[in-house]
Amino acid sequence: MGSSAKEEARIADALCKAVLERKLAPGSKLPEEELAQIFRSNRAKIRRVLLSLSRSHIVTLEPGRGAFVSRPSPQEARDVLASRRLIEVSLLAHPYRKLSAQGATRLRRIMAQEAEAHEAHDAIAMIYISGQFHLTLIEELGNRVLKSITDELILRMSLIITMYERHNTTCCLSSDHHDLLELLLADNYAEASALMARHLEGIESCLDFHREPVTTTILSQILKPLRD
Amino acid sequence: MGSSAKEEARIADALCKAVLERKLAPGSKLPEEELAQIFRSNRAKIRRVLLSLSRSHIVTLEPGRGAFVSRPSPQEARDVLASRRLIEVSLLAHPYRKLSAQGATRLRRIMAQEAEAHEAHDAIAMIYISGQFHLTLIEELGNRVLKSITDELILRMSLIITMYERHNTTCCLSSDHHDLLELLLADNYAEASALMARHLEGIESCLDFHREPVTTTILSQILKPLRD
DNA sequence: GGGTATAGTATTGTAAACAATAATGGTTGA
């Protein structure tokens, strides 16, 4: 049975979600045995998952020392941000196809969740849902390849924000998402693209690459609730 | 010693090069034991390499059946082409930074190699060098993240061309590369971007997604010269 | 007291044997 690949995907997803939700700090050690116990799995599977995540630049494998949550350098951070901006801004300016009614519905649904999380002051949920908004937008106006590329970029950006976020800042204004959808529905892609540029620049302006990032190496206790 | 990662990179590179040079046909079986012998390695390392390549969509792992060179579907092909077009065209229109003198030199050197291969009627070398031209361009005007993204897209495109190329067509006119460089040196990025769009569309126009692709499952004999 | 060396411990890396699964070929019966 092909449940092995499924199980590995489950573990990888749990780890990615932990990164997205800023629970796994960059630099954290990821011991194989410990992960195997947490996910009720075995070292071999964990090992494959870590190899996969290292290919996505989420995890860094140091030979002989083990796996660590990646710590993107300021240069890598700038490159990731610029790449994401290039893709999203360009796609909005020259969409692969126009936003369908169905697509608009999907986006609205996500925005409703976003508002809900906002009401509940659930910052963690908001980060995740915000990512989903961007990804859905790319899938609707673009294609799946761009989506999977951006998926990885968003994950890497999560690490970047955790490392370099300036204090007392609130990233990713949800009002932008609302305005964005309005512009798309009005077929105003030029303005939508410009707004997206400002939106992403807004996130970037919350970063400070000079600050030496705190390396809160969180113990894996935090992963346990994410098992399933 | 960290020679293990090096060795795996060597094997992965050899396989990627074989894909780039159209020697490994899409659909070809990649038996673990055979690869281990060819590369004088062992199954464990081959296994990790195949897992890595599967994450890059170069190889498809079918549980219980083994690894195969990927066979991108027409839809996936269209998505890969569109994504690459988006990235390269947008980057030329809005480059991260202008082409430096050093960058121009790098590109000229690659174009010289291209001319050389053209003289020698070495079609295989030309494909590889042409890819290098595009990648260098992205590295010079953009950044490393975009480069590595495009690196993967070019590899996937190689599979796509092998599968869907119309007969009697010559893809990727090298004269375009020459004109492109001239435009960049003249600081005419708008025209360069337009030329890149035409250039990539030219490649796409050589494809025919209706044609059922020939599955020349090449035996791995062909890989042996690529061992080192 | 601090720094270095060393013994012990924990973790990662590798290999090999075994189990499970899918492909192959031959046989039998209609």
Next chain:
DNA sequence: TCAACCATTATTGTTTACAATACTATACCC
């Protein structure tokens, strides 16, 4: 002659034990 079934073979998947390496703590010397 063809098709279905079964046995054989080959290949993949998993587990285990072991080897190598890096970390930790203690003791010893300067």
